[in-house]
Structures are given as C-alpha cells and as structure tokens.
Amino acid sequence: MDLIAIFPELADHARTATRLHPRPGVPEEMHSSVGGRLLWPPDEVWPVCLEQHDGYDFRRPDDERLRRRVLMDGWSRTMPGQNLQLTEQERADLDRADRNLVVGEELPPLPMMAVAQLFARDVPDLACPEGTDLLQVLWCPIDHEAGSPRVFLRWRRSADVVDVLADQPEPPLMESNYYLPEPCLLHPEQVVEYQYADLLPERLRERIEEWEEATEHDYQDLSIAEGWKAGGWASWHLTDPYPMMCECGQDMRLLLTVASNEWSAGYTWRPIEDEPTGTEPSYPRTREPTMITIGRGYSLWIFICPRSFEHPHQTIMQ
Ligand SMILES: [Zn+2]
Ligand SMILES: [Zn+2]
Known part of the structure; x- marks a missing residue:
C-alpha cells in the first residue's frame, strides 16, 4: 500500500530499510549470510565474552544441530495429517540432543558465536x-x-582479508538452543518504512487514526517491515517508545534487527516467493528460516550512535 499517496506528510518520516530475507542455504565466506562462516583473517583474535556466566541449563550447539537434523528428516517423510515419523534410532538421537547440561561451576570465557x-x-x-x-x-x-545475548560487532574492509581463518571457534555451550543460527543465504530487498505512529506529529497521527477507523487498515502493520533487516525504523509495539540514547547524548539509530519471525499472522510482510505451495515440510517453518528465537518470539534490535561508530552500540528486545 502506498501510504505516502494517502498521507504526503509522511515523506518527512520515511526511511529505507533492507529486508534481508534469510533462507536456508550453504553460505561461504564471501557471501552475506546468517549462520555462515565469517570472512575472518587467521591472525586476528576471535572475540571472547569475558562477562560472568552463571546459568543453570545449557545446550551444546552440536546437540542442537543433531536435533534439527532429526526433526527435518522426520518431518520430510511425514505425510500431512500424520504424526511425526521417527525411527528408533532417531528417537534415541532426539533424546540425546534434547538433554540440558547442568553446569555447576563458573564457566571460562566463551568464544563468541558467529551470527551474521x-x-x-x-x-x-x-x-x-x-x-x-x-x-x-x-x-x-x-x-x-x-535476557538476550551479548552482541559483538566488527566492521572491516573485505579486501584486507586475504586468507580466512580455517577453524572458526564457537562457544561450547548456549543458554538457549534458539541462539544457534541456521545457515542461511540472504536475498536483500530494499523497502520504505514510516516512523512508528506514536512518534509522529499529533495532527498526522490523528488523521491516521481516523483513516484506520474508516478503512480498517492498520498503520502499524503497514509502516514497518517484519523480519531481519538493516536500517529502517524500530516498531515499539510491546512497550511505548523508549528513547535510545548514546552515552554522548545523541539519539541512536537502528543498525540491524534480528527477528524471530519473517512475518506474523497478518501475512502483510510475507514475500510472494514464500507463499505456501502445500508441499513444504512442516519443519522448519518458512517464516523461521534462521531458527533463532529472541525471548517469546520477539526481535533483538541493535542500535548504533550516528555520531561515531566508536561509541558503544546498544541492544533492546521487543
Ligand atoms: Zn557472555
Ligand atoms: Zn554517541
């Protein structure tokens, strides 16, 4: 829907975003990806988290990979209407993969996990x-x-990386199996977004509310894209808008959205390419290609300071 044709004043509140459209694939170091290998030089130290780690139940990344493989195989041979078809061996594998590890003692510093x-x-x-x-x-x-992972950002000039670190570290344990990204290739698409309604000038907001009542359209659903994206606006639908301020006093800007779902029940943001054909397996769901879940199906927003990339980023879960 062309919102700007209906509300020309929205032009002052428009911003582009690039939807990343992750879809399962086999990314290599030279690809933009989620859950792929990084273009990381062998002589650069892999980042480590030095925070205190005291949790109770942890999962192993390899256990989670086993769990996903078993479920993918099982669901791929399960006919519609049938219960999940598993062999005895797969049931045993699933039990093994689903174990929680109770770690009593303090964990050593953990290598960070490559996300994107x-x-x-x-x-x-x-x-x-x-x-x-x-x-x-x-x-x-x-x-x-x-309740969200600690994010580490590294920008670099890709041409500087001649050799790639062969054996890329990963943390031996995770707090949630949903923090392991499934390897995906990206299919970026630029879209125009409009600022969250509560942050618009009052008169414009009132006109939008009247239009919503008259047409039964939902501005919130139409104005800000769902799914993984770079740039664009944040959608404060869980809480009221919260000022994201850098330590320097500057309003921060959305860098990246790590989303649990590519679209929600309204299907507004479901790409034409992902419309169901009836032949896709039930696992994983098309709208959860990265298999990452943040909180209860929320998104993790990563904000940066427009004044300097040296200023620390901030994250918020919504
Ligand atoms: Zn940590
Ligand atoms: Zn700043």
Whole structure:
C-alpha cells in the first residue's frame, strides 16, 4: 500500500530499510549470510565474552544441530495429517540432543558465536564506517542484560582479508538452543518504512487514526517491515517508545534487527516467493528460516550512535 499517496506528510518520516530475507542455504565466506562462516583473517583474535556466566541449563550447539537434523528428516517423510515419523534410532538421537547440561561451576570465557555477516554491496542500508564494507555480528549465546545475548560487532574492509581463518571457534555451550543460527543465504530487498505512529506529529497521527477507523487498515502493520533487516525504523509495539540514547547524548539509530519471525499472522510482510505451495515440510517453518528465537518470539534490535561508530552500540528486545 502506498501510504505516502494517502498521507504526503509522511515523506518527512520515511526511511529505507533492507529486508534481508534469510533462507536456508550453504553460505561461504564471501557471501552475506546468517549462520555462515565469517570472512575472518587467521591472525586476528576471535572475540571472547569475558562477562560472568552463571546459568543453570545449557545446550551444546552440536546437540542442537543433531536435533534439527532429526526433526527435518522426520518431518520430510511425514505425510500431512500424520504424526511425526521417527525411527528408533532417531528417537534415541532426539533424546540425546534434547538433554540440558547442568553446569555447576563458573564457566571460562566463551568464544563468541558467529551470527551474521553483511556486505555493503548486498545491503544498501547497511551503516559502515568510512573505508569498510563488511559488518560481522557475533554474540555470546548466554542471557546477559534483559535476557538476550551479548552482541559483538566488527566492521572491516573485505579486501584486507586475504586468507580466512580455517577453524572458526564457537562457544561450547548456549543458554538457549534458539541462539544457534541456521545457515542461511540472504536475498536483500530494499523497502520504505514510516516512523512508528506514536512518534509522529499529533495532527498526522490523528488523521491516521481516523483513516484506520474508516478503512480498517492498520498503520502499524503497514509502516514497518517484519523480519531481519538493516536500517529502517524500530516498531515499539510491546512497550511505548523508549528513547535510545548514546552515552554522548545523541539519539541512536537502528543498525540491524534480528527477528524471530519473517512475518506474523497478518501475512502483510510475507514475500510472494514464500507463499505456501502445500508441499513444504512442516519443519522448519518458512517464516523461521534462521531458527533463532529472541525471548517469546520477539526481535533483538541493535542500535548504533550516528555520531561515531566508536561509541558503544546498544541492544533492546521487543
Ligand atoms: Zn557472555
Ligand atoms: Zn554517541
């Protein structure tokens, strides 16, 4: 829907975002990806999380990979209406993969987990410091502040990386099996978004509310894209808008959204390519290609300071 044709004043509140459209694939170091190998030089130290890690139940990444493989195989041979078809061996594998590990003692510093890498050539709305063209996102898959992973960002100039670190570390344990990204290739698409309604000027907001009542359209659903994206606006649908301020006093800007779902029940943001054909397996669900879940199906927003890439980023879960 062309919102700007209905509300020309929205032009002052428009921003582009690049939807990343992750879909399962086999990414290599030169691809923009989620859950793929990173273009990381062998002589650069892999980031480690030095925070205190005291949790109770942990999962192993390899157990989670086994669990997903068993479920994918099982669901792929399960006919519609049937219960999940598993062999005895698969049931045993699933039991093994589903175990929680109780870690009594304090954990040593954990290597960060590779989550995504985005090349500026693929993602027009990617914010990059001068001279760099690649953003690499890693996280410590333990619930740190407010129940979400601790994010680490690394920008670099891809041409500087001649050799790639062969054996890329990963943390031996995760707080949630949903913090392990499934390898996905990206299919970026630029869209225009409009600012969250509560942050618009009052008169415009009132006109939008009247239009919503008259037409039964939902501005919130139409104005801000769902799913993984770079740039664009944040949608404060869980809480009221919360000021994201840098330590320097500057309003921060949304860098990246890590989403649990590519679209929600309204299907507004479901790509034409992902319309169901009736032949896709029930696992994993098409709208959950990365198999990451943040909180109860929320998104993790990563904000940066527009004044300097040196200022620390902030994250918030919504
Ligand atoms: Zn940590
Ligand atoms: Zn700042």
